[in-house]
Amino acid sequence: MKNFRSKLCLFLILPVCCLSQTSTLQDKSGESSITVLGNKTLVLNSGDASFSAGVAFANAIGGKESLWGIDLKLKSNEGVSKLFEGFNFKPKYALSFFVGGYLTSHRPGVTHFFYGSAGINQSNFKLYTDTLSATLVKTDFLGGFIKGGYNRTASWGTSSTVLGASIEYGKYDNLTDLDDVDQYHTTTVGRNVVLSDKASGFKGAYMKGGMMKVKFDFMVYPTFLGGTVGVGSFYRGGIGSSFARQNIGIGLFAGNAKAPGNIIGGFVFQVNDVFNQLQKEADFVKRTGISFVAGYNF
Amino acid sequence: MAIQHYKIELTGQGNLIQPEVKLEGNSIHLTSSNGGVKWTNNDVQVDVPGQLHVFMSCNGINHTAWAFTVTNKSDSHKAVDESGVIGDKSSGYSEITKTVNP
Numbered sequence: 001m002k003n004f005r006s007k008l009c010l011f012l013i014l015p016v017c018c019l020s021q022t023s024t025l026q027d028k029s030g031e032s033s034i035t036v037l038g039n040k041t042l043v044l045n046s047g048d049a050s051f052s053a054g055v056a057f058a059n060a061i062g063g064k065e066s067l068w069g070i071d072l073k074l075k076s077n078e079g080v081s082k083l084f085e086g087f088n089f090k091p092k093y094a095l096s097f098f099v100g101g102y103l104t105s106h107r108p109g110v111t112h113f114f115y116g117s118a119g120i121n122q123s124n125f126k127l128y129t130d131t132l133s134a135t136l137v138k139t140d141f142l143g144g145f146i147k148g149g150y151n152r153t154a155s156w157g158t159s160s161t162v163l164g165a166s167i168e169y170g171k172y173d174n175l176t177d178l179d180d181v182d183q184y185h186t187t188t189v190g191r192n193v194v195l196s197d198k199a200s201g202f203k204g205a206y207m208k209g210g211m212m213k214v215k216f217d218f219m220v221y222p223t224f225l226g227g228t229v230g231v232g233s234f235y236r237g238g239i240g241s242s243f244a245r246q247n248i249g250i251g252l253f254a255g256n257a258k259a260p261g262n263i264i265g266g267f268v269f270q271v272n273d274v275f276n277q278l279q280k281e282a283d284f285v286k287r288t289g290i291s292f293v294a295g296y297n298f
Numbered sequence: 299m300a301i302q303h304y305k306i307e308l309t310g311q312g313n314l315i316q317p318e319v320k321l322e323g324n325s326i327h328l329t330s331s332n333g334g335v336k337w338t339n340n341d342v343q344v345d346v347p348g349q350l351h352v353f354m355s356c357n358g359i360n361h362t363a364w365a366f367t368v369t370n371k372s373d374s375h376k377a378v379d380e381s382g383v384i385g386d387k388s389s390g391y392s393e394i395t396k397t398v399n400p
Contacts, residue, residue: 056333062325063318063355067333102316109390111315111357153315153357155389160359227361227385258363258383259312 026052027234027249028270028291029176030073033149033164033215035098035115043263046292050075067115068099092123092175096145113151120144123173126201128181136183136201141208145170149215156220159227160260164217172211174243177278178204211241219253221260228260229253245273253293263295302346302400303371308337308354311363314384320353321368322346341371350400352378355393360385364392370400 026032030045030052043052056069073094096119103112121143126136149166181203184195214237219230230253238244253266272287273280281287306326308317313334319326321344328337344350354366361383368378377398384392 058330058334058337059328060317060330060337061327063316065316065334069333105316108355108388108393109357109385113315153359153390155360158360158385158389160385160390162359221359221361223360227359255359256311258361259310259359260361261312261359 026268026293027236027247027251028268028272028289029236029247030075031215031236032234033166033217034151034162034219035067035100035113035149035164044294064102064104066099066101067113069097071096071098071117071119092121092125094121095119096147098147100149110154111152115149115151117147117149118145119147121172123175125175126199127206128183128201128203130203134183136181136199139206141173141175143171143173143208145172145213158223160221162217162219162261164215166215168213168215169210170213171209172213172241172243173208174206175202177243177280178202178206207241207243209241209243211244212239213237214239221255228255228257230255230260230263230266243278245277246275247272248274251293263293265292265294267292300346300400302344302350304342304344304377305367305369305371306337306339306342307365307367307369308356309365310335310356310358313358314362314364315357317356318354320351322351323353346400348400349397350377352396352398353394354380355391356384357391358384360389366394 026043026045030050050073052071052073056067058065058067075092096117098115098117100113100115105111122141124138124140127139129135129137145168147166147168149164152163154161179202181201183199185197187194187196216235217232219232221227221230232251232253234249236247247270249268249270251266251268253263256262256264268291270289270291272289276282304321306319308314308319308328314337315334317328317337319328321342324344326339326342328339330337352368356364363383365381366378367376369376377400378396380394382392384390386392
């Protein structure tokens with residue numbers, strides 16, 4: 001019954017979210033502290049195989065603007081192609097509500113935006129238990145978070161800049177740190193071994209708990225690149241958890257010629273666990289990776 | 299003294315931040331249902347004694363294109379029909395001031 005309610009909730013929300021408001025300036029995990037550039041956008045992120053969408057409303061009078069809306073992110077724990085496999089709808093999702101307002105700025109071209117948001121995230125997956133039976137055990141996770149953030153748009157010479165910073169506290173898990181594992185039923189036919197009934201899951205020390213996250217993003221749209229290419233950098237920090245780590249990265253994003261803030265596509269180079277806090281991979285190079293982001297504005 | 303009814307539309311190709319529109323010096327309430335790309339007010343009543351004084355400003359990322367119209371609802375003529383790009387006069391900012399027939 002609990003599962004049915006979750007599925008029903010998602011299917012009711014999805015049509016609304018086709019109007020979409022979400023930031024395309026995402027890191028490998030699909031996260032960002034920048035909210036002000038979101039509009040009617042659908043975003044695909046290869047970094048965590050996720051799809052993001054949302055809806056937002058705004059009003060303004062006398063140059064004072066307020067903004068509010070919802071964001072939804074869906075991802076498959078076993079790859080996008082398996083999202084609906086066997087009619088077993090099993091995505092990981094995060095749903096959040098945000099509200100914010102602009103401070104009055106006396107400098108043309110400079111804006112200050114503060115926002116707050118809260119949300120839930122849920123996932124279900126199979127966890128490999130390293131026992132004699134070696135089974136994949138169905139595991140559910142339900143988390144939530146509250147977040148406060150600040151965005152500033154300004155200029156650096158004739159180049160536009162966007163700064164984002166946010167701090168949040170919530171309950172998270174370390175599913176993305178675990179290794180993929182496949183399990184098969186084997187049958188020996190003569191000299192052949194037949195693999196069947198494949199089941200996928202995760203293997204490793206699964207942990208969950210409270211953690212504080214800090215995010216910084218900075219984007220600049222250099223004039224010498226025509227102003228339609230954005231160069232970004234970011235920092236993601238975790239505090240207060242045994243699976244907290246620090247990630248940094250840079251990104252290059254191509255925007256629409258008449259709307260540079262509307263990202264068409266981009267790639268992100270990210271260094272995961274900069275200080276090797278997780279002690280999972282000693283080789284620094286192996287902790288780096290490139291992911292792609294594709295956005296569509298309509 | 300004549301009360302005029304106007305429809306106001308400020309449409310960007312991307313987000314337009316903190317738009318401000320004034321008719322006859324009065325700030326106009328604008329709403330957006332898509333996070334700040336298209337801003338509208340479908341019925342603005344203004345007392346226009348002579349020429350109509352219009353002011354519009356908005357912020358955003360440089361090169362973001364915008365179009366601004368003020369349409370008189372009595373005869374559907376566009377008292378103001380302007381377009382431009384953010385940053386054309388000042389980085390991250392656009393502004394127009396016009397005095398037109400109402």
